[in-house]
Amino acid sequence: MNELIKIVTQLLSDKTIGVFIGYEKGSAGRTRALFARNADQAQKLICDDTCTQNLAGYLLKPEIKKLGRIGILANIPALRSIMQLASEHQIKDQSLLVLTANSDGSLTEFCDFHSIEKYLETSDVNITSGEKEMIARLESMTTTERREFWSREFEKCIKCYACRAACPMCYCHRCTTDVNQPQWIPVASHEMGNLEYHLMRAMHLAGRCINCGECAKACPMDIPLNLLTYQLIEPIRENFGKTAGMKADAVYALSTFNPDDTENFIL
Amino acid sequence: MDKEIKILKYGDLPKLIGRFNSRGFKVLAPVRSGTIVEINPVGSFEEIVLDALLTRQSAKKVAFPKVEKVLEFDILKKGVVQHPVDPEACPETLLFGVRPCDACGFKSLDSIFGDTPADQFYLKKKEKTTIISFACTTADEYCFCTSVGGGPGNTDGSDLQFTPISPEELLVEILTDKGKEAAALFGDLLTDASTGTDKSQHLADVKVVFDVKNVVDKATSSFNDTEFWLDQSLRCIGCGACAFVCPTCACFDLQDEQNTKKGVRLRLWDSCGFSLFTLHTSGHNPREVQSQRWRQRIMHKFSYMPEQFNGVGCVGCGRCSRACPADMNIKEHLTSIAAQ
Numbered sequence: 001m002n003e004l005i006k007i008v009t010q011l012l013s014d015k016t017i018g019v020f021i022g023y024e025k026g027s028a029g030r031t032r033a034l035f036a037r038n039a040d041q042a043q044k045l046i047c048d049d050t051c052t053q054n055l056a057g058y059l060l061k062p063e064i065k066k067l068g069r070i071g072i073l074a075n076i077p078a079l080r081s082i083m084q085l086a087s088e089h090q091i092k093d094q095s096l097l098v099l100t101a102n103s104d105g106s107l108t109e110f111c112d113f114h115s116i117e118k119y120l121e122t123s124d125v126n127i128t129s130g131e132k133e134m135i136a137r138l139e140s141m142t143t144t145e146r147r148e149f150w151s152r153e154f155e156k157c158i159k160c161y162a163c164r165a166a167c168p169m170c171y172c173h174r175c176t177t178d179v180n181q182p183q184w185i186p187v188a189s190h191e192m193g194n195l196e197y198h199l200m201r202a203m204h205l206a207g208r209c210i211n212c213g214e215c216a217k218a219c220p221m222d223i224p225l226n227l228l229t230y231q232l233i234e235p236i237r238e239n240f241g242k243t244a245g246m247k248a249d250a251v252y253a254l255s256t257f258n259p260d261d262t263e264n265f266i267l
Numbered sequence: 268m269d270k271e272i273k274i275l276k277y278g279d280l281p282k283l284i285g286r287f288n289s290r291g292f293k294v295l296a297p298v299r300s301g302t303i304v305e306i307n308p309v310g311s312f313e314e315i316v317l318d319a320l321l322t323r324q325s326a327k328k329v330a331f332p333k334v335e336k337v338l339e340f341d342i343l344k345k346g347v348v349q350h351p352v353d354p355e356a357c358p359e360t361l362l363f364g365v366r367p368c369d370a371c372g373f374k375s376l377d378s379i380f381g382d383t384p385a386d387q388f389y390l391k392k393k394e395k396t397t398i399i400s401f402a403c404t405t406a407d408e409y410c411f412c413t414s415v416g417g418g419p420g421n422t423d424g425s426d427l428q429f430t431p432i433s434p435e436e437l438l439v440e441i442l443t444d445k446g447k448e449a450a451a452l453f454g455d456l457l458t459d460a461s462t463g464t465d466k467s468q469h470l471a472d473v474k475v476v477f478d479v480k481n482v483v484d485k486a487t488s489s490f491n492d493t494e495f496w497l498d499q500s501l502r503c504i505g506c507g508a509c510a511f512v513c514p515t516c517a518c519f520d521l522q523d524e525q526n527t528k529k530g531v532r533l534r535l536w537d538s539c540g541f542s543l544f545t546l547h548t549s550g551h552n553p554r555e556v557q558s559q560r561w562r563q564r565i566m567h568k569f570s571y572m573p574e575q576f577n578g579v580g581c582v583g584c585g586r587c588s589r590a591c592p593a594d595m596n597i598k599e600h601l602t603s604i605a606a607q
Contacts, residue, residue, distance in 0.1 A: 028408050032594035035501040057504065063497060063556050156300070158324070158333055158511045158536070165506035166592050178543050187522045188334045188533050218592030220323065220508045222302045 003107060004073065007099070008042045011071055017097050018068015021058050023051040033058060037067060047073065047101050054212040056081030056168040060090060071097035076123050077212035079116050080245030081168040084210055086113055087250040090171060113248035120246055127211050127230060134227055150228075151191070154198060156221040159189035163225050164201060166218035169208045176200055198228060206232040207253040210245035270422075271441040272464065273450075273457035275429065280437075281312035286452045287361045292397075295329060296363040297322045306365065317364050320407055325514035325586060326369040327376060329362055330392040331536075333511070337388060338532035342525065354387035360396040361449070368412050368584040370400040370424035372514025378576040379517045388534065397449045402430040406471040409585030411598045415479050417582050419471040430466040438466050476598060479569075479579060481605035487570045489607060493558065499600055500561035502593045507538030509564070509587035509595070515580045518544075539563045561595075565604070 008020045019037050024044040026032035031050040035058075036042040054077040058064050074082060079100060085091045098110045100119070110116045127135075138146060161177075164170040177185040177197050185200055186193035209229035216226040237243055240253035275283070287294050288310070296315040298307045304319040306326055339350040373393065380389035403410075403419035412418055422428050426446030430438040439457060441450045450457065489495050510516040520537040523530050537544060540561070545554045554560050572580030581597075588596040 026594040027588065027596040027599060030594050033502050061557070063558060064501065156303075160507040160511045160538070161541070162504075162506035162508045162592050165504040186524060187520065188524065188535050190334045190533075193334075214592075218504075218506070218508075220512060220590035220592075 004047045004099070004101075005042055005045050007107065007109075008036055008045060008071065009039045011097065012036065012038060012042060016069070017071035019064065020045075020071040020073070020097075021055050021064070022073040023047070023053070023055075035064065035067070045073075047105075047107075051075060051101070053217075054078050054081060054168055054214050056085065057166055057214065059085065059096070059168070060171045069095070069097065071099065074098050074100050076100075076120070076125060077210060077214075078168075079120060079123075080125065080210040081212065083113065083116060083120065083248050083250075084169060084208060084245040085171075086248035088208075088252065093248065117247055125210075125243070125246070127233075131211075131213075131226070131230060134224065135230055138227060138231065150198075151195075153223045154194040155191070156223055157189060157194040157198070158221060159187075159194065159197065160220060162218040162220060163215035163223075166214040167205070168212070168214070169205055169210070170201070176204070198225065202228040202232060205229045207236040207240065207242060208244050209233060268442075268444055268447065271447070271450075272460045273439040273441065274460050274464075275437045275439045275453075275457055277431075277435055277437060279453070279456040282456060283453045284309070284312040284315070284363070287363075287449075290452060291359065292361045293358040294361045294363060297365070306362070309363075315364055317401060320403070320405060320410075321366055321369075321584060321586060321589075323586075323590070324512050325372060325584070326362060326365045326398075327372060327514050327516075329360065329396055330373070330389050331376060331380070331517065331519075333536045335388060335534045336531050337521070337534050339529070340525075340532070341529045342527065352388075354391040357392045357395055360392070362396050362398045364401050365398065366403055366584070367400050367419065367421040367423075367425065367428065368417055368582040369514050370398045370428075371412075371417050371421055371582045372584070373398070373424045374578075375515035375572065375576070375580045375582075376517055378572075382576075397426050397445050398424065399427045399429060399449070400425040402428055402466065402469070403471045403473075404431055404469060406473045407585075409588045409596070409598065410471075410473050410583065411476055411585060411601075412583035413473045413475045414477050414598075414601070415579055415581050415583040419473055420466055430469055432464070432466065432469050438464060438469075440466075477602045477605035479605075482569050482601050483573055483579065485604050485607045486565055489604070490562070490566065490570075495607070496558040496562040499603070500558045500595070503540070503557050503561050503595050504593050505540055505542065505557050505560065506592065507536075507540050508590040508592065509597075510538035510540055511536055512586040512590045514582055514584060514586070515568070539567065565600070569601075569604075 011017045019035050022034050022045045023031050024034035024046055033055055034044055055072055056078040093113045100108050102108055185196045211230055213226040216224050219225055236253055242253040284294060294309050295306050296309045297304050297319055298309055298314045299316055303323040304316050305324060306322050309315055336352055338352060341348045380386035420430060422440060422442050426443045428440045432438045441447050518537045520535045522533050522535060546552045554563060568580035
């Protein structure tokens with residue numbers, strides 16, 4: 001912890017970075033994002049096992065980018081988000097200063113995207129057993145049961161868009177749901193509006209979601225939205241051999257075309 | 268009217284709910300729904316959860332639902348024929364077991380929707396709603412009602428308030444004419460309270476953490492301090508969770524949903540936290556960045572509301588802080604504004 005404060009204080013004082021995105025103690029025992037811009041603020045940095053939020057969602061926010069070069073304490077989901085954002089040309093190599101806390105508490109600084117790729121190769125990026133269990137439960141349902149499950153969940157949705165705002169991959173300047181000419185998705189938080197919004201969002205994250213679960217954690221109505229995108233990860237891997245957020249130069253499975261692509265799924 | 272004080276036995280609550288049900292009231296109360304407690308219609312007392320500190324969403328949805336039809340229309344060759352929706356077409360409702368802060372939230376909504384032009388969709392529903400609040404015997408660190416003029420036993424906005432004064436008894440305060448009418452439905456279950464019955468000793472202890480007058484003054488005078496608002500809001504991710512769970516946030520959007528033959532006009536919750544909220548057709552956005560939107564949220568509640576109506580537009584329930592994915596804690600922010 002002290003090592004982190006020391007490093008960040010140095011980085012800020014020699015102006016290597018303009019802001020460091022890390023964690024601080026929040027309210028009611030929560031841990032939250034901290035944007036350290038000077039040595040005083042850096043004193044509040046913490047680095048422990050409560051630092052689970054994926055901070056990569058802040059990297060593309062205009063007001064944060066304006067603060068200068070960004071340093072970030074990236075956990076595994078954040079590192080994968082950075083890789084995915086890089087592959088989508090949203091972050092340039094070496095534009096960020098990326099630190100990660102290793103399981104033994106030591107810190108690693110990455111000099112470039114390649115070193116992050118190497119680090120991720122040896123990291124556990126699998127989903128938890130609890131998540132696997134939930135997915136298995138969903139997959140064992142009949143189509144009708146599954147539809148009922150999601151209908152009940154979506155009924156709770158108030159369309160606050162916290163899921164979208166918390167998602168590091170939902171960075172579109174104008175989300176499909178905000179477009180009104182034509183109006184693709186009903187604005188209302190009624191049955192159809194909620195269903196179309198969540199399915200649209202899940203489909204747009206197919207092959208891009210790095211399963212950090214921020215969408216579900218952000219939901220004030222406790223909708224397990226991560227299960228929607230998780231369920232798309234395996235089919236994408238099976239059909240296209242891609243896992244999101246592992247390579248900075250990966251091509252996005254659903255937006256590339258090769259003349260020798262198999263077309264056996266076209267009827 | 269002068270307040271009346273009575274005693275009701277806990278054991279008689281099922282009867283009380285039964286009376287309202289059989290009188291044709293739609294009874295809404297906190298009920299468990301999956302992992303959360305929400306205000307929903309109840310058939311019997313057994314479904315009601317009275318020990319939850321707060322429901323996830325506020326009570327505002329009773330009179331200001333997230334989606335509400337305000338007009339129907341037919342699209343004919345000769346033009347559009349409108350079919351108005353009758354605002355009176357709402358049932359007599361009992362809102363039972365909400366907290367004093369929720370009841371108090373309706374006072375802000377009454378001012379907003381009652382202002383010219385009066386919003387009949389809200390007002391009629393509110394008019395037909397009787398509110399029985401339960402005073403708070405517990406609070407958590409997000410609560411700050413006492414800092415914004417409320418309190419765990421505040422009766423503003425309630426028609427009746429029940430305070431648990433022993434494991435068996437509730438102190439009943441009959442506060443309004445509507446409350447008196449409702450109490451008549453269960454008058455036989457009420458007994459006189461002994462003189463000097465004091466509810467305050469049974470209430471939660473919620474410490475005052477800031478002087479609200481300071482918040483109003485400092486928020487207003489800091490309007491142009493962009494650094495200050497940026498500092499406050501860097502963590503904000505720009506969703507609408509705070510506004511949608513807030514008992515006093517009243518902003519809405521109107522959307523037409525139609526096919527080639529007919530359509531409906533819907534009134535939907537909206538939030539000043541969204542960038543789209545102020546986006547002009549020209550592409551210009553007067554609140555271009557999140558710090559300006561956060562400032563608007565604070566200014567509306569602590570500067571514009573006191574200026575326009577009576578009092579601040581915040582009841583200190585802390586729902587926004589609990590719901591915030593980024594831990595924007597309004598109590599903390601207001602404390603720092605007051606201390607500026």
